[in-house]
Amino acid sequence: MKKDIIIDFNHVTKRFKLYKNDKKRLLGVFSKKVPYKEKLAVRDVTFQVARGETVAFFGRNGAGKSTILKMITGVSYPTKGTIDVRGRVSALLELTSGFDPELTGRENIFLKGQLCGLLDDEIKSLEDEIIEFADIGEYIDQPVRTYSSGMRARLGFAVNVNIRPEILIVDEALSVGDKEFRSKCLDRVNEVIENDNVTLLFVTHSTSTAKQFCKRGIYLVNGQLKYDGDIDQAIALYEDAGKAAKRRRRAKKELALAEAEFARTGSEEARLKMEEAQKKLDKARAMIRELNKVGSEQ
Amino acid sequence: MSTLKAIINEHIEWRRQILKLAKADITKTYSGAALGWAWALIKPSMTIAVFWFAFTYGLRGGGPVNGFPFILWMIPGFSAWFFMSDMITGGTNAIRKYRYLVTKMKFPVSTIPTFVALAQLALHIGLLLIVILIFIGTGHFPTLYWLQIPFYMFFMLMFFIFWAMFSSMLGAMSRDWQNLIKAIKQPIFWMSGILWDVNKITIPWLQKLLYFNPVTYFATGYRNCFIYDTWFWEEPLQLGIFMGMLVVMVLAGFWSYRKLIREIPDVL
Numbered sequence: 105m106k107k108d109i110i111i112d113f114n115h116v117t118k119r120f121k122l123y124k125n126d127k128k129r130l131l132g133v134f135s136k137k138v139p140y141k142e143k144l145a146v147r148d149v150t151f152q153v154a155r156g157e158t159v160a161f162f163g164r165n166g167a168g169k170s171t172i173l174k175m176i177t178g179v180s181y182p183t184k185g186t187i188d189v190r191g192r193v194s195a196l197l198e199l200t201s202g203f204d205p206e207l208t209g210r211e212n213i214f215l216k217g218q219l220c221g222l223l224d225d226e227i228k229s230l231e232d233e234i235i236e237f238a239d240i241g242e243y244i245d246q247p248v249r250t251y252s253s254g255m256r257a258r259l260g261f262a263v264n265v266n267i268r269p270e271i272l273i274v275d276e277a278l279s280v281g282d283k284e285f286r287s288k289c290l291d292r293v294n295e296v297i298e299n300d301n302v303t304l305l306f307v308t309h310s311t312s313t314a315k316q317f318c319k320r321g322i323y324l325v326n327g328q329l330k331y332d333g334d335i336d337q338a339i340a341l342y343e344d345a346g347k348a349a350k351r352r353r354r355a356k357k358e359l360a361l362a363e364a365e366f367a368r369t370g371s372e373e374a375r376l377k378m379e380e381a382q383k384k385l386d387k388a389r390a391m392i393r394e395l396n397k398v399g400s401e402q
Numbered sequence: 403m404s405t406l407k408a409i410i411n412e413h414i415e416w417r418r419q420i421l422k423l424a425k426a427d428i429t430k431t432y433s434g435a436a437l438g439w440a441w442a443l444i445k446p447s448m449t450i451a452v453f454w455f456a457f458t459y460g461l462r463g464g465g466p467v468n469g470f471p472f473i474l475w476m477i478p479g480f481s482a483w484f485f486m487s488d489m490i491t492g493g494t495n496a497i498r499k500y501r502y503l504v505t506k507m508k509f510p511v512s513t514i515p516t517f518v519a520l521a522q523l524a525l526h527i528g529l530l531l532i533v534i535l536i537f538i539g540t541g542h543f544p545t546l547y548w549l550q551i552p553f554y555m556f557f558m559l560m561f562f563i564f565w566a567m568f569s570s571m572l573g574a575m576s577r578d579w580q581n582l583i584k585a586i587k588q589p590i591f592w593m594s595g596i597l598w599d600v601n602k603i604t605i606p607w608l609q610k611l612l613y614f615n616p617v618t619y620f621a622t623g624y625r626n627c628f629i630y631d632t633w634f635w636e637e638p639l640q641l642g643i644f645m646g647m648l649v650v651m652v653l654a655g656f657w658s659y660r661k662l663i664r665e666i667p668d669v670l
Contacts, residue, residue: 120668129669130576133661174667178508181664193508202506206430218422219507 109190110271110303111153111176116185118146118171118327145171147327148185155191155270158297158304160314160335162342163324164349169307172324173273176305191303192220194269205249209240209259212248220267230266237292238262239285258285265292272296275307290316311339341395348391355385405660412510420517427521442525443532446484450477453597467599468629474540476597478628479621481533482554483596485526486562486617487587492518493566494583497574501670504574511663515566523559530555537628547631554623554634561616561648564655571658574666594618616651619644 122141123129132138146168153159161169174180177193202219203212213234217227235244238259243251251259264272272293294317296302308314314321314335321338323331331341359381366374413420432439454473467475496518503509530551538544572579594617603609612618619640626632634641 121665126576127578130572130578133572133575179505180667202502202509204426204430204502207426211426215422215426218419219503219509 108155109152110155111190111305112186112188113149113151113153113172113176114186114188116146116149116172116175116182116187117144118168118175118180119144119183145327146175146182149324149327149329150185151322151329151332153303153305155303156297156301157320158306158318159320159322160306160308160318160338161322161324162311162314162338164346166326167324168327169324170275171327173275173305173307176271177273189271191270192268193271193273194220194264194267203248203256203260206247208247209238209244209251210235212259213263216263217267222267234259234262234266237266237288254282254285261289265289265296268300269296269302271303271305273305286313293317311343315339345392345395348388348395352385352388352392355381355388359385405656409512409659412512413516416510416513420513420520423513424517424520424524427518428524442528446481446529449484450480453480457597470542470629474537474542475599475625475629477533477536478624479596481526481529482558482620482624483591483594483617484529485522485558486620487591488522488525489519489562489566490569490587490590491584492522493562494569494573494580496566496570497666498570498580498670501574504667505670511666512567512659515563515570519559519563519566522562523555526555533628542628545631547627547633550634551624551627554620554627557644557648558620561620561651564648564651567655568651568658571662571666574670575662590617594621596621613640613643614647616644616647619647 120143121132122143123132123138124140128138128140132140145166149168149172161172163169171180175182175187176189178189202216204215207215210231213231214224214227217230218224222230238244238255238261240251240255240258243255244259248256248259261274264274274293290313293304297304297317304317306314306317318335320333321331321335321342322329323338323341325345331338359378362374362378362381365371366378368374432441450473454476457476458472466472493515496514497504497511499518500514503514504511534544534548569579569583573583594615595612596617600609600612600618600622603612622640623634626634626637
């Protein structure tokens with residue numbers, strides 16, 4: 105049986121052009137000769153997501169998670185490759201979901217609903233539910249610019265989860281809310297996944313939260329897809345990589361200290377310390393290499 | 403061609419939202435202010451009053467034109483300028499102002515210049531109604547020539563939508579562009595015959611050169627309706643040159659849109 109593919113990410117590469125400053129960027133519009141640096145944010149990534157799947161994205165800052173989600177949302181365009189998305193996407197990118205800071209929370213609910221193609225009556229019927237869920241009290245009639253980041257995330261989450269999305273994208277949004285609100289969100293997300301067969305794409309650094317939601321994990325390193333499969337395995341890889349990086353950092357520091365001591369005293373003790381640190385560093389590096397290999401075999 | 407088709411499709415598909423966003427754009431500017439909507443009129447009235455004073459009493463240049471007191475001569479061209487002035491800078495800022503539509507959700511960016519221009523047009527029409535009341539109040543009743551106001555208004559709207567498309571893309575790419583536009587707005591105002599009569603220029607080549615300035619075309623066009631009693635087809639040379647300028651602007655708008663639409667979300 106062929107699965108109902110809702111997102112088809114096909115050999116996608118995203119390259120950013122980095123100019124030295126704004127002026128250079130403006131000149132770059134008119135002339136190709138203006139020099140710039142290139143940054144590959146996403147390198148040849150391919151994956152598919154079926155309807156109703158729940159996928160978590162892991163990776164360190166700058167690994168390309170947000171860029172990938174932005175391309176799925178349709179905000180950003182790939183440099184190479186194709187992306188096919190079939191379904192209404194509701195995205196919570198970087199805490200806010202595209203609120204107009206000058207409009208009030210209530211006005212923003214309507215605007216956002218309209219932009220998602222809902223009719224006024226439909227939004228009216230959802231309004232109370234959204235406001236109750238956001239639970240920001242009197243602030244609902246204040247301009248969004250006066251909101252704290254927590255309030256913004258609350259309203260954003262309330263809107264996005266309640267406008268009946270087919271694909272729900274949550275990018276780090278839950279990291280600011282308090283514990284109670286977070287568990288409320290988790291319950292709600294679980295509800296829409298089960299009842300409405302919503303597809304969830306989730307970016308977080310909290311592996312335990314991801315595990316609660318998602319069955320599948322995608323692990324990215326430097327814009328490359330290293331692992332795509334079972335969530336536990338993805339978390340293990342991500343955490344191991346984190347540990348290995350930490351060890352390497354520590355070993356490097358130790359080595360530097362030992363080297364300095366050896367240079368100062370020239371003692372046998374310091375030399376031994378240096379050797380030991382070097383060994384630790386080698387071990388950490390080997391571990392990282394090993395991890396990378398595991399990834400690329402997938 | 404495919405770009406044009408895509409843009410038209412986006413406008414048709416999102417027509418409802420375009421109107422809502424235009425409305426929100428106006429309410430946003432004036433809601434929360436105690437005087438609210440009155441500001442939309444206070445600002446232009448102040449400007450006109452100041453220039454009228456300076457020209458009538460200070461510079462002593464403002465004698466009656468074509469039987470109309472200088473202030474009445476000034477008002478129609480000036481009301482067109484307020485729209486153009488807001489579009490020159492506001493159009494350049496359009497995408498930056500609505501960056502949340504570009505970077506946080508899937509939204510047809512080509513419609514941003516359109517709804518920003520429509521919001522300005524609504525204010526412009528309000529101002530124009532006041533102008534009409536002023537003319538009637540001072541005993542200058544509507545003539546057949548007033549019927550061509552919608553003609554000038556339509557082309558002014560079109561021209562500045564494409565201007566905004568061209569300029570907002572560059573403005574989103576770089577702040578230098580925004581500053582450049584801000585800096586040349588004043589020169590445009592003084593060079594375009596908003597405050598003086600273009601027809602009085604005695605150097606023929608300079609007068610011809612001003613035909614290429616769309617700002618002059620619209621300011622003079624509004625005066626053709628209210629003051630000079632001239633039909634737009636009675637000035638075929640100016641009309642032809644303006645249409646040429648419109649085509650240039652349309653092409654520039656498309657060029658800028660096509661070239662930058664994919665980069666804009668990454669730099670904002």
